[in-house]
Amino acid sequence: MLQASADIDTSETLTERQKAVLDAALRLLVEEGDNLTMTAVARRASCSKETLYKWFGDRDGLLTATVQWQASKVRVVPVDGESLDIASLTASLEGFAADWLKVISSDTSIALNRVAVGHAGSFKRKPGKDDLGAIVLENGRFALARRLKPVLLAGKQAGLLDFTDAETAFRSFFGLVARDVQIRLLLGDRLELTEAAIGGDAVRATQQFLALFGAKTGRRATDL
Incomplete structure (x- = not known):
């Protein structure tokens, strides 16, 4: 199995x-x-x-x-905590952001999330039926957090990031990447998420995150 x-x-x-x-x-x-x-x-x-x-x-x-197979398409580029610099940290975060935007904007993910939301909101779920909403949450968003947090913690250990709680830092980055994109897609908005647009959004979100959580003594991506 x-x-x-x-x-x-x-x-x-x-x-x-x-x-x-x-x-x-x-x-x-x-x-x-x-x-x-x-x-x-x-x-x-x-x-x-x-x-x-x-x-x-x-x-x-x-x-x-x-759900795990769909979530695995959001890659997390591993980093070496001992030799980590701002360039490699930035590249890892930008790659994650771009992959995540590509996945959530796909027809498959939109349909899957719509079903999961509807299933989670049902007050008359049939006895014995699995909770697709919980499955998507655990193997999607929560799993991605567990995969990206080591990168954030490595950035903190290297003196590049400054935060007190990894979950808060992750949620901030997630919010900067997603903005209102996912909810608009779920509600039927036909957003034009081209490769160029996704790449630009990934860069923007990463720069904003580093502006918020970049260590004051470390080099920011904008200093390169």
């Missing part, structure tokens, strides 16, 4: 066949919303239900792996 941890880069633990199955599950979520079944995924992915149960355990495990 595939046991993919939220703190592990799922793309490193999946086979190409498993990735194809999870892509099929994502497409079904876009098309059918919460009415996702193991039978439907097996049919769409041209595999047996036995294979799905072997890899993912059950529907809950399949949904978790699907």
